[in-house]
Amino acid sequence: MKKTICLILSLVLCIGLLAGCGGTKTETPAPAATEAPSAGGKGESALINTGGAITEGNQTEATPPPAEAEYYDELRMYIGDKVAVIDPMSANAGGTQLGIIDHLAYDSLVYYNINGNYDPCLALEWSTNDDATEWTYKLREGVKFHNGEPFTADDVVFTFETAMANPGCAPSSLWNTVDHVEANGDYEVTFYLKGGNVDFIYKTADPTAVIVNREAYESGDEHAGWIGTGPFKIVDMVPNDSITYEANEDYWGEKPLCKKFIQRYIAEETARNIMLENDELDFVNVSGQYIKQYSEDPRFVINSYVMNNLNFVGFNMSKPITGDINFRLACAYAMDREEILDIALDGYGQVAETGAYWGFKTAYKDYDIPAWEQDLDKAKEYLEKSVYNGETLTICALSMPQTSKAAQAVQNELGAIGIKCEIETFDSPGMTAATAWDANDKDLIVTSGALSPLGDSIRAMVTPNNNFNKAKYDNPEVMDLVNQAAATPDGPERQALYYKIQEIMHDELPYYPTFHMALYIAAQKGTGGTIFFPTNYHDYGLAYRLKNVD
Numbered sequence: 001m002k003k004t005i006c007l008i009l010s011l012v013l014c015i016g017l018l019a020g021c022g023g024t025k026t027e028t029p030a031p032a033a034t035e036a037p038s039a040g041g042k043g044e045s046a047l048i049n050t051g052g053a054i055t056e057g058n059q060t061e062a063t064p065p066p067a068e069a070e071y072y073d074e075l076r077m078y079i080g081d082k083v084a085v086i087d088p089m090s091a092n093a094g095g096t097q098l099g100i101i102d103h104l105a106y107d108s109l110v111y112y113n114i115n116g117n118y119d120p121c122l123a124l125e126w127s128t129n130d131d132a133t134e135w136t137y138k139l140r141e142g143v144k145f146h147n148g149e150p151f152t153a154d155d156v157v158f159t160f161e162t163a164m165a166n167p168g169c170a171p172s173s174l175w176n177t178v179d180h181v182e183a184n185g186d187y188e189v190t191f192y193l194k195g196g197n198v199d200f201i202y203k204t205a206d207p208t209a210v211i212v213n214r215e216a217y218e219s220g221d222e223h224a225g226w227i228g229t230g231p232f233k234i235v236d237m238v239p240n241d242s243i244t245y246e247a248n249e250d251y252w253g254e255k256p257l258c259k260k261f262i263q264r265y266i267a268e269e270t271a272r273n274i275m276l277e278n279d280e281l282d283f284v285n286v287s288g289q290y291i292k293q294y295s296e297d298p299r300f301v302i303n304s305y306v307m308n309n310l311n312f313v314g315f316n317m318s319k320p321i322t323g324d325i326n327f328r329l330a331c332a333y334a335m336d337r338e339e340i341l342d343i344a345l346d347g348y349g350q351v352a353e354t355g356a357y358w359g360f361k362t363a364y365k366d367y368d369i370p371a372w373e374q375d376l377d378k379a380k381e382y383l384e385k386s387v388y389n390g391e392t393l394t395i396c397a398l399s400m401p402q403t404s405k406a407a408q409a410v411q412n413e414l415g416a417i418g419i420k421c422e423i424e425t426f427d428s429p430g431m432t433a434a435t436a437w438d439a440n441d442k443d444l445i446v447t448s449g450a451l452s453p454l455g456d457s458i459r460a461m462v463t464p465n466n467n468f469n470k471a472k473y474d475n476p477e478v479m480d481l482v483n484q485a486a487a488t489p490d491g492p493e494r495q496a497l498y499y500k501i502q503e504i505m506h507d508e509l510p511y512y513p514t515f516h517m518a519l520y521i522a523a524q525k526g527t528g529g530t531i532f533f534p535t536n537y538h539d540y541g542l543a544y545r546l547k548n549v550d
Contacts, residue, residue, distance in 0.1 A: 065257075065528060070547040074260040075527075077283035077540070078272050081400060082240040082265050082427045087225025088210050089159075089217070091168025091467070095428030096400070097263075098170060099207040099537020104245055104261065105146075106210035106228030109137055109156070110201060114531050116453065118205055122151065122229065126204075132196040132487065137204070139187040143252045145213040146226070146233045153183035158214035160191075168432070168467050170208035173460050177203075177486070196487030199454045206452065207537045231256045231541045240427075241265060257529060257544035269401070276300070276522060282545055283530075286522045287401070288346030294522040303521040306350055308359040308453065308534040311403070313410055313512040314445035314470040321393065322443050326386035328509045331444075332372040333379035334417045335410060341515040344406040348520070352513035356502035357461065359451030360516040361534060364498035369506050371513070379417045392420045393443040396434050399425040402517060407446040436467045445470045448517070452535060455498045456486050461511070462501075471510035478504055525549050 065071075081096045088106065102108075109123040123137035143151040160181040163171035177200070179192045193200060203209060216224035226234040231253065232245035245261040266272040269287060276284045277299075286294060286302075295302045313335070315322040322328065337351040350360060356369040397407035404425055411421045421444070426434050435445055447470065451457045459482050460468035462475065478501055485497035505511070521532070526549035531539040 065544060065546055069544075071257050072282075072545040072547060073258060074262065075258045075283075075540075075543055075545060076262045076264065076281050078275075078281055078285060079243075079263045079265055080285050082429075083237075083243060083263075084239045084427075084429050085225075086234060086237055086243070088171065088208070088212055088228075089162050089166050089169050089225060091166060091432065092429050093169065093225070095432075096398075096536065097428075099533075099535060100263075100540065101243065102207045102210050102228075103230070103537065103539040103541055104232040105226065105230040105234050106212075107143075107230050108205055108207060108209045109139075109211065110205035112202060112205040112207075114533070118201055121205075122211055123204070126201060128198075128200070132198045132200065133193045134190055135193070135200050135204075136184070136188065136190045139189065140252065141187055143229050144250055145216065145229055146248060147213065147216055147221075149213050149215045151211070151213075151229055152186045153189045154186075155211055155214050156189045157181050157183050158217070159211050162212070162217065167465075168436070170206075171210070173466060173468060174203045174206055174209050176463070176466075177459075195483055197456065198489055199456050199486065202452060202454050202456075207539075232261055254542060257542055261540065261543075276524075279524065282527055283521055283523045283540075283543075286520050288348035288520075290522070291348070291520055294520075299525055300522050301525055301527065303523060303530070303532055305519060305532045305534055306360055307448075307517045307519060307536050308361050308451055309448045309536060310352065310357060310359060310451055310516060311344075311406060311448045311514045312357065312446075313514060314447070315510055315512075316440070316443055316445070316472055317474070317510050318440055318472045319443060321386070321388050321391065324386045324388070325509065326382045327388050328512075330379045330381075330383035330386055330388075330417065331414060331419070332509060332512050333375045333382065334419070335372070335413045335512060335514075336374040337371065337514050339374075339413070340406050340409040343409040344402045344515070345517060349518040350516040352515055354502075355506045355513065357449070357458070357505055357511040357513055358502060359453070359457065361453055362451050362455060362457060363453060364455045364495050366499045366502045369502050374413075376417060383417055383419070388419065390418075390420065392422055394441070395421045395423045395444045395446055396431070396442040397423055397425050397446040398431050398448075399427050403446055403448070406514060410444070410446060432467060435470045437465050437469065437472065440472075449511075450535065455494075456482070458482065458498075458501060459486075462505075473505075473508075473510040475504065475508065 079097045083097055085093045087093045107122045111119040111121040113119050122140055124140050125138040128135045139153055163169055177194050177197055179194050182190050184190060210228060213227050216227045231248050231251045233248050235246050236244040243263045247256040247259045272284050275281045294300045315328050317323045341347055341349050341351050354367055354369040355371040356366055358365045395407050397403050407423050411423055414421055434442055449461050460466055462473050462478050463469055464474045481497050481501050485494055488494040524545060526546035529542040529544045
């Protein structure tokens with residue numbers, strides 16, 4: 001399998017303190033994700049630790065720093081995409097870096113930890129009724145927002161109502177199965193769902209399901225969206241360039257170990273690598289060609305993880321050509337997943353193991369769903385039967401390096417059977433606008449889908465009028481199965497429902513799965529405390545860099 005997943009984490013590598021939101025931890029286990037195969041076969045894994053050595057297992061827990069350690073006051077990191085807007089209630093704030101920002105500046109009701117369990121955060125306890133249609137959360141008292149306002153149940157209600165009034169913002173896509181939320185006094189709320197969902201707790205534990213402050217928004221504060229309850233306060237932001245945070249000294253949980261945190265977007269990889277080597281950055285994403293260099297350099301450590309998200313080619317199902325199943329099958333047999341991975345990530349990643357649109361470690365993955373293998377003769381046969389007549393189609397791609405390269409690979413592979421395409425690239429806000437449900441001028445979409453460890457995360461990718469549904473896929477049978485699965489307890493019946501969803505989507509082919517990214521973060525020696533999640537929503541809340549490291 002070429003270099004595929006040769007030195008990468010099967011699910012996630014955790015470097016640093018495995019701390020959640022602080023306070024007493026009452027762990028609630030999440031449904032076990034189906035074991036995904038690595039290069040060594042189903043269930044096997046190969047981890048790269050901070051020294052560059054191979055370690056066996058599912059995750060690595062680093063030793064916390066010494067109690068008397070001295071830390072650098074300021075940490076600087078490269079973020080992998082432009083950030084134009086910071087406001088959890090705005091659809092324009094969506095993007096690949098959203099979860100990283102949210103972990104620093106905000107809190108969710110519950111914390112989904114690295115071990116797949118749920119920890120108390122803004123909520124101390126939670127419970128549901130017999131049919132999982134009502135979820136009640138008892139809230140933590142004494143928490144303050146960054147503007148000094150106390151956190152109460154009213155802020156949870158306000159967050160829900162505001163999110164529902166702003167379709168496309170992150171919490172709205174998580175809570176679109178909720179009918180309404182009621183405050184039961186100052187420190188208890190109940191979410192009333194439209195239908196049963198045994199996994200709803202994850203919807204309140206997602207790092208983007210943050211709680212905002214009613215007072216800040218209603219006061220007209222221009223930076224109301226910056227105000228959360230998290231370990232850091234946002235104090236400055238230059239759109240598409242940088243975000244500056246200061247430690248929240250009044251944080252209710254475990255206090256940050258640095259006083260200032262700066263995130264910067266630097267477009268050129270060479271430039272950011274030079275900044276790392278000149279000690280101007282502490283954390284930098286690096287591509288496959290630099291892994292060996294940094295893993296062998298004693299000044300640095302390498303952190304690695306495989307993303308649960310799935311990179312894909314989406315077909316606009318509402319357009320005549322891409323809506324034609326014969327055309328989609330022609331494309332599927334023209335493309336080569338491994339070639340796309342090699343071009344996009346120098347082979348450092350995991351090809352999509354099946355033909356299902358499913359996360360790398362998402363529960364109830366059906367490994368018997370066949371992937372399409374490149375067959376140019378068969379591709380041409382399907383193309384001949386399709387409505388395609390030589391038109392030039394548009395491939396819409398996220399402007400991140402790996403997705404732009406993947407789009408070029410797709411363009412070349414489709415061109416080999418006579419399909420003409422031109423590529424348009426967009427940053428995250430532009431991509432959201434260009435592929436929104438009511439935008440209909442793009443033919444193919446090359447990007448990735450945000451899939452959680454839970455099977456219900458497929459919901460956003462198949463729900464009509466949802467901007468995450470890049471293929472504009474509308475199948476009432478699939479939606480009915482999604483709703484049935486959400487209300488069905490773990491077991492064979494639930495598995496059968498999720499398997500059926502994958503089977504239908506494979507046959508209808510709104511999405512062609514390509515690969516899961518293996519990403520590498522090079523960091524200065526002495527750094528730690530960061531929790532690297534396969535969703536790419538890393539938690540730097542307790543990140544540190546030790547002084548006087550040998």
